[in-house]
Amino acid sequence: MACVAVNSLIRTLELEFLQPEPRPILQQMEIIPFNKDLIQSLHAKLGFLIQLFDESRMDDVKAIKDLETKLRDVAFGVEDEIELHVVDLEAFRDLYESELFRGADEEMGEGDTEAKKTQHSHRLSHVLQQGIEDIDAIKEEVEKVMMEYKHVIAMQGSRETTLDDEVIPKSDDELVKMDGSGSSTHASHTEDIMVGKNNEFDTIMKMLIQHPSKQREVVSIQGMGGIGKTTLARRVYEDSSTVSHFDRRLWVVVSQHHNKRQMLLGLLGSRDNVNSSSYEDLALQLYQSLKGQRYLVVMDDMWSRESWNDVNSCFPDDINGSRVLLTTRVTEVATCIGSNNNYFSHQMKFLDPSESWELFHKKACKSQGVEFETIGRPIVEKCKGLPLTIVVVAGLFSKLNTLDEWKNTANALISSSTSTLDDEECWRILSLSYSHLPHNLKACFLYLGVFPEDYKIKANNLGRLWAAEGLVKAFKNESPEAVAERYINELMDRNLILVSKRSSCGRKIKAFRVHDLLHAFCVREGQNQSLLHVAGESDSNFPQKGVRWIRVSFEDFDISALHSLSKHCRSIFYFLEWHKHSINLEFFSLLRVLYVTHQFHLPSPIVHIHLRYLWLIGARHNPHDSLFSNAWNLQTYSVYGPYTVLLHLKFPQLQYIHCDEFFGAFPKSVHQNLQVISGLQASHCHQESLIKVPYLKK
Template sequence: MAESAVSLLFDQLSVWLQEEQKLLAGFKEEAELIHGEIGQMKAFLRVADAKEESDPQLKEWVKYMLRFAHHDTHGFKGYLKKFCASLKNLKAKHQIASEVKAIKSRLENAFKRQQTFRDIYPIINQGSSSSPEWYDGRGDALLLEEVDVVGIEKPKQQLLTWLSSIDSGLKVISVVGMAGLGKTTLVKKVFDDTSVKMNFEHHAWITVSESFKVENLLQDVIKRLLEDAKQPPPQGLEARKADGMREFIYNFLQNKNYIIVLDDIWTPNAWEAIRYAFPRSTTHGRGHAACSESNGHVYKLEPLPEEKSRELFYGKAFPRNSCPPYLEEISESILCRCEGLPLAIVVIGSLLATKNNKIEEWEMFCRSVGSELEGDRLKRISNLLSLSFYDLPNYLKACFLYLSIVPEDELIDKARVSRLWIAEGFVEAKQGKTMEEIAEGYMNELLNRCLIQIAETTHDGRPRKFHIHDLLREYIISKAREHNIVAIDSHGETQWPDSVQRLALDGFINRTQQIYKGKYIRSLLFFSPANSEWGPILHEVLRSGCKMLKVLELRGAPVDKIPDEVFKLCHLKYLSLRDTQVNVIPKSIGNLGKLETLDLKGCWITELPIEILKLQRLRNLLLYSYGTVNGYYEGIQGFKAPYEMGRLLCLQKLCYLDLADARGDRIEIVREIGKLTQLQRLGITKLRREDGRELCSSLSNLTNLRALTIVSFEEVEYIDLEYPLSPSTFPFLRTLELLGRLERIPQWIGSLNALTRLSFKWSRLREDPLEYIQGLPNLLTLGLEFDGYEGLELNFKTLHKLYLSKLRGLRWVKVENGSMPLLHDLAVWDCKSVEMLVGVEHLKNLKYVEFSDMAEEFVERLINEKREEGDEWRLAHVPLVVFNNWVNGEWKIRQS
């Protein structure tokens, strides 16, 4: 983590030295010396960072470097910028020189301390570890008896089935899941099973250390195989090269059945180092590095279900008696925190068993789980969580700890967190990729390492929101505080350290709480700031001198005006006023020249000042709200764009641009859209029919689009998009929504090979649209809503999700036998003329069917069919069938 902070300082100085060569003429040599020395420190800390947990002294050194980096990120760069405008003033020059000398002195002192550690720990420079081994607890799982493991039978049987079905060739089976789920325990039970011992000639269990060396790993494999075969190791094994050892393993295993467990492979380097040593048959890996070789044989170990969790917990917490009634409620609360994690349930249950059923001690433990993780009693859990954290590549550590800002009861929104990571400077630029694409890659890495879990997906199955295990969240809150990544206050009780750089305030704020007055704060995030004390605290914090603020998150705040202090934050990169009552953006928005994200979704703003065009770094401009009536979508409220919108060349998301009563010539504004060639998401409202030709001309330039929404001027207005667009115009377009009347489906839609979601609203199509779009190779979701289709009958062929809404003339929906084999979601809303669903019994993969606001006769017919036909009912194979009705201003839900 110190390396991350020093990297940030190093990178910022690099940019500043380039930008201000003339400014630094008087002391350029000193500045470059500092720059070079910080680069050396960065390299040293990359190794020290990874080993700090195993050595208390080294840990203190890393903390020292964190304090140094955090001070001088603002110290050196901040002082220089402070005097940039008045550099001609001789006094200012002397001040700058003085500050540079002071920083140089502090750096020399830091290097003296660093040299001390180089002398004490020379092995750090070699990239390996000679410090005392850190007990990680993974081996404990090998000592568990099967009777101690709850819920293991089903996954064990699946793995045994896969092993028994192996014919020839190298087969890789991967078991994945977050730390503490029992992966090692499960695999050990499989490895020791009698059938496995009988069916494989050779068996080896290899534990892959965190800082493995290829030669040592290969030696372990050879020794274990020979030990299993009761043969001595070959002479001179330690002196052999890696290639020679791979050849030995290959020849030894040639034409033999064998099973090798590699516990715990996380990095591709470990797998790549040994994979070619294995001929034929099977190997097994714990971790994601080998998943690409697994050919579908990847078992994702899930948390224990509620009943199994309770069984395991009660067995440990109350080994001789049942749970007393007065502890039932608090037991459920603690179980909820464990979230089905077997290791946590066993360790916490065993610990609570020592408290003699005293409710006050149970309650105290429940309140302080986070601090308990830092102590000795839950060391087994925190050690395993630490393994996952310290195994992360350095660029991911700060990103992961930053997730602690998300309140306990909120999901992690991928788009939001990615934009925050970018604004914080956590995302390292790479040629050929946008920052958002790199951030998405970071999120996928955390997902692949099972540190976060998917909670919601997009229509095409891509992750949209994530969940983090409650105990893991408690752990990273502690680590984030320790490494000064972020301070989190959810109860108004935390005393914020003077050095805090990022401050997240969640929920009720105590007015007597110490108000932060430090000058180093760079991020301020308010969550659920609904109490009356919120406003004064915001103003006091903003007035306290936090001039370096980069992130300001005020989502949902009870405010109708942006504080004037916000527009003095010249370093601000991220500003969110989502779901506030703000109704005006003042001209002073132009002062925020470094702003990259402006999130005004759900505000009362309908117009932006022309000064918005000064924000040349703006990448995300989100300003819209959805209207609903009786629970139904009614329309989108966008914003009126200033003239020359095309000057914002960095824009990637622009939602939603209102073309009605636009300032200047409306056609000119449509032409301006064509200049925004970096756009990936575009939303347009109030489009008139006569603007169609010019819009298609502009769209032809937007080859990076991933999502496009076009809304007509009013419901009865035609959208005219029947102008030729090249098949290569939208190679990446995944989502297309057209809201307005269409005489026919534009022909170019048939060439959108990447399209996964297509929605028509108000379109009043008379020809079956399926005839025109059935050739789209990746289409998964189709929405025909709000009179999107006026025909009597629809015949479906292939989709994953189907939504039909307010199709007043539709009477029959027919599904051909063998069609849409992958359809899993079907929703029919307010199609009151529908009499029959024909062939729905053929949809064997349906998981969810919803009927909302349908004719009462239709609903009663289906319910009667179920009552009479039982297991023969045509929807009996669907796990969840829901009937919704709008009654007295709210939805009444019935499940079948």
């Protein structure tokens, strides 16, 4: 997919060359005036070409796929050359400003300095010119393929073709129509729609509350991914009868790659000092908090007996009717862990045709006309009663505006569906819905794979990450934050995310999760497109060429192999709490995003001049020396740990800054883009300082 590469390059051109305050070394070397026309030309051509791909909507035409791959490689190659050039320029400046070089420079004349400027200007010119030539060649090929295709369609005299050959022109603006509230006008997603589950709800409630057993019983809900296990468990968990019956209720998501310490932390919630406690201490705290209580513990998405064995002893049995409710797609898990009596195990049922149609109709939000039902019924039938595929396909169809689009998409679903619903068939249905996303939204959706499975994603943080990666582009007077909010609403409207938390007014999404099947899709698609590598997940998935995003969420990974991916890597996401070794960031000279959720050792000194987003918890020393000296394009800075000097406020792109506590005087010069600042002392909060940041929101 070319969109990630093209949008990233467009944003790099804007940040390095087209912003009002470009990097000082670029101004000193007078590189921008020399190349201004080439920069603007490449910027415009890239924007036009990605729009051309978006409007063609010929995602399954092989020639278009090949051209997208070619465009991706060109865009990534140009961006690599530009950013490496900037690295060399900063190194040249450091050398030039050193005392040693100052002494040597006494014998250099003005002509030598000008020669250096010319040399660097011509180097950039060559990169830009070659990029423009390659882009022009791709544009000609795309237009040729489109003309040939349109000719074929005209000869056929009909649009009754499958989606594999269809052209559906749409832009981002056409696909996303918003009302004043910032939410989609066509649907409300304030809560999950429960269809056909009333009987199953009653069954589970009987096991939890009405059954006479006073022993601690383990109740299991089992079924394939996407069948609604979590939705049913959540409805039971939040029911008023459940709330009144149990003294304590706890919920934890286990997931396929469980972490026993994280499970305990999840069950304990936000209790004081738990983050620094050992596993044994946490287990004891949990046991003591449940002792003597009638409790309900939900363990969602359990994959193995080991995950149960890690916490089983933490759940006391006081013969008072306590229950543990687990959801799993693995029958063996339910059989081995669940109470011996089969009464406490429930196998989820697929929706019947009537229930499937009801769910599809509610989610698609289309009027019940003859054409709607005639086309929709066969589509719903192919979903085989699996709720996840029904709602995802409904989200797709809610965005189609004409009868022809309905027919063509329906044909694509029906013609190649198999008679049974397995993981691959479910995957194919998800792929079809993904193929209908606008290119920008595709990139943002795939980016969700950089987070671990079942990770609670904060919308504001994600929006800033998208912006740092260049994946969101504002239109007219729209801010990147507004675009990110619009994209998140669009993903919700297409049923591709699960909303976890809303603002107090209910209009804005604050946090969300991704269903594990959709998350797996993002990971696999990101790997297939050489965008994402998950360190330690599988040796067989190790990329043969460079990737842009690296996620570390498994303890066992080859650190040397990971360093081999550093040449093209732009983002590192580090989710390990305890680690055997730290990544040597010195290898990652083009790093723009560093997202670390636990204590992380930063070697020093290191200079990351392209850093745009820094999120560190528990850094062992002030990261200013190692990461900040020339991070001119820094946009987000959040460090939980050491004190931070306020000098960081000088960066022209900085919008969000957080630290436990700042020290030093408020700087005389603060860039006005700053919108959020957290961690100020009382002495900083006076009119003389705050008047310097007129756009401050929080």
